[in-house]
Amino acid sequence: MENVSLVELVSNKQIIFRDYITGFPKETDMVSRTGTIRLKVPAKEGSSSSNSVLVKNLYLSCDPYMRLRMKKVDDPYVPAFTPGSPISGYGVAKVLDSGHPDFNEGDYVWGFTGWEQYSLIDNPQTCLMMNKPETLLIKIKHTTDIPLSYYTGILGMPGMTAYAGFYEISSPKKGEYVFVSAASGAVGQLVGQFAKLMGCYVVGSVGSNQKVDLLKNKFGFDDAFNYKEEHDWVAALKRYFPEGIDIYFENVGGKMLDAVLPNMRPHGRIAASGLISQYNLEKPEGFHNLFLLITKRIQMEGFVAPDYYHLYPKFLEMMKQYITDGKIVYVEDTVEGLENAPAALVGLFTGRNVGKQVVVVARE
Helix, strand or coil, X not given: CCCCCHHHEEEEEEEEECCCCCCCCCHHHEEEEEEEEECCCCCCCCCCCCCCEEEEEEEEECCHHHHHHHCCCCCCXXXXXXXXXXXXXXXXXXXXXXXXXXXXXXXXXXXXXXXXXXXXXXXXXXXXXXXCHHHEEEEECCCCCCCHHHHHCCCCHHHHHHHHHHHHHCXXXXXXXXXXXXXXXXXXXXXXXXXXXXXXXXXXXXXXXHHHHHHHHCCCCCEEEEHHHCCCHHHHHHHHCCCCEEEEEECCCCHHHHHHHHHEEEEEEEEECCCHHHCCCCCCCCCCCCCHXXXXXXXXXXXXXXXXXXXXXXXXXXXXXXXXXXXXXCCEXXXXXXXXXXXXXXXHHHCCCCCEEEXXXXXX
């Protein structure tokens, strides 16, 4: 048996998922624990190497879909969390040691990692032609002019969600009318800016007047409204879209979708990215206006970003140019310290974050 020196072991703070839940998530559904880890990739039995990668986690992404992983579901597109084990999700990390031929010490990567200081990732998949995001690890060609944290959002999964949902699902045309719900979040803020670059008219809904100002004065939306101050969403959308809506980028679901359908134009398109209003309900809300999908010949399509990861190189080239040219702006809401990750995740479901929610574990 190999002799492991105690010097090689370091403490490893982790955020552990306690057990499956119903209702709104609480910080107490996650608990901090400190273990140890050896900062060396273990060799496979009978071999001097393995396909594992050991990383130091730098930035972690808080995303609404993670709520779905807190319960057992029959057909998850990402597996449920394992009670008693660290939370997992998208993040940015630095390779400390590698037995995988595609990764070397010092590389920066984005993909699935653990909510912990250090993660040992077994057999990561580097191919973007796949739909199993929980095994994905992509090397970052890091340049100092773009922050590494951007790969948790604008240059990572949320950015790909906005890109695929708008360009691939919605088939936008110049001059069309676009509505975006949850419009100040990591996905919504990008969809609105993509629409403006296409020459569309764009309105977003958000949960505070601060976020209304952000949409109108920073992201360049034509207009925005605080849905908490509107008592009749059907009437509100009629005010903002007197000619009707061509494209609805759906992040919310429930009563918002029901209000959108009467305001859609014939042959409108709905890209369903998320239904955050439904994630914490024991019994999802029903809909009353779905017959309008037929009478107005509306196309509504659900999608997940990994289905479009084969377009990532094209997306990345476009986004880096937009960022360099100042055509896209981006807002992050960062919290410092792994111990604050549970509060950051829970805050997504009360609208506490302004922009993309990122947890800073370490800056190098």
